[in-house]
Amino acid sequence: MGLTSVFLEVKDKNVFILGTGEVATRRANRFLDKGSNVILAGDFISEELLDKGAILEDLSNVDKLVKWCDIVILASGDKDLSDYVSKISEGKLVNRADCPDEGNLVIPSSFFIGDVEISLFTGGKSPLMAKELRKKIQSTISSKDILEIQLQDYCRNLLKNKIPNQKDRKNKLYDILKDDKVNMLLEESKLDEAKVYVEGLIENI
Numbered sequence: 537m538g539l540t541s542v543f544l545e546v547k548d549k550n551v552f553i554l555g556t557g558e559v560a561t562r563r564a565n566r567f568l569d570k571g572s573n574v575i576l577a578g579d580f581i582s583e584e585l586l587d588k589g590a591i592l593e594d595l596s597n598v599d600k601l602v603k604w605c606d607i608v609i610l611a612s613g614d615k616d617l618s619d620y621v622s623k624i625s626e627g628k629l630v631n632r633a634d635c636p637d638e639g640n641l642v643i644p645s646s647f648f649i650g651d652v653e654i655s656l657f658t659g660g661k662s663p664l665m666a667k668e669l670r671k672k673i674q675s676t677i678s679s680k681d682i683l684e685i686q687l688q689d690y691c692r693n694l695l696k697n698k699i700p701n702q703k704d705r706k707n708k709l710y711d712i713l714k715d716d717k718v719n720m721l722l723e724e725s726k727l728d729e730a731k732v733y734v735e736g737l738i739e740n741i
């Protein structure tokens with residue numbers, strides 16, 4: 537293998553996904569979220585994918601779909617069909633979710649901390665560990681931590697006008713840091729709602 541990590545511009549690119557199962561759906565979401573045109577071939581796709589613009593086509597159309605697309609993703613349990621599509625996809629970017637060695641594109645485990653994207657690849661040795669390592673790194677510094685910084689900044693400014701004593705302000709900031717509702721909202725990236733909620737807490741002091 538001669539794989540190296542790159543970031544690929546996939547906005548407006550045509551992506552054909554063979555299969556409509558768990559992996560196909562995960563891949564479809566990933567490309568749709570980045571503005572790709574996504575067509576899946578299989579039996580069923582969710583409302584969520586349809587709402588995001590995904591199109592479902594019949595398995596009999598694979599030749600046409602390969603011609604149409606820039607990127608082929610093989611995520612089907614039908615090995616013979618995957619092998620066939622792989623064969624007619626020469627010259628394309630091909631991700632084989634079933635046997636990665638036969639493709640030339642790998643989908644790593646990726647996540648953001650603030651604006652920084654981090655991607656992990658175990659060389660195909662353990663996707664499960666790629667997922668676990670992602671969680672480990674995310675639990676060390678998460679995007680929630682980044683939102684927490686913004687919320688603390690917001691609260692510090694409000695508290696400076698409201699509580700003259702620094703030690704009291706410090707205690708209040710720790711209360712906000714540990715507050716269950718604040719944590720829940722930031723976990724869901726709802727910074728604006730968290731700000732409204734803490735405004736209420738601070739007003740009642």
Ligand SMILES: C[C@@]1(CC(=O)O)c2cc3[nH]c(cc4nc(cc5[nH]c(cc(n2)[C@H]1CCC(=O)O)[C@@](C)(CC(=O)O)[C@@H]5CCC(=O)O)C(CC(=O)O)=C4CCC(=O)O)c(CCC(=O)O)c3CC(=O)O
Pocket residue numbers: 562563631632633634635636641642643644645646656657658659660661662663664665666667670
């Ligand atoms: C090589 C690669 C090729 C590619 O697909 O591009 C590949 C291949 C395969 N994965 C398989 C299985 C599993 N994959 C996952 C999970 C993820 N797999 C992903 C990527 C990749 N998977 C590529 C690079 C991986 C790397 O080396 O780092 C992630 C990171 C990204 C994503 O899919 O979005 C996503 C985690 C996302 C996250 O949450 O962070 C789990 C865990 C779970 O589902 O809970 C399992 C079950 C447990 C296990 O097998 O480990 C099998 C079937 C094996 C079999 O038949 O037994 C193959 C095929 C094979 O190995 O032959």
Ligand SMILES: NC(=O)C1=CN([C@@H]2O[C@H](COP(=O)(O)OP(=O)(O)OC[C@H]3O[C@@H](n4cnc5c(N)ncnc54)[C@H](O)[C@@H]3O)[C@@H](O)[C@H]2O)C=CC1
Pocket residue numbers: 555556557558559560578579611612613614615632633634663
């Ligand atoms: N790269 C990755 O992250 C992972 C890859 N895989 C591999 O990717 C493939 C798809 O996995 P999942 O989406 O989890 O499976 P799934 O069972 O959720 O979906 C399989 C898809 O293949 C279609 N299919 C067509 N003919 C089939 C047949 N003869 N047998 C089974 N399915 C058939 C199904 O309709 C469905 O769309 C599998 O080959 C699996 O080994 C599995 C888990 C993770």
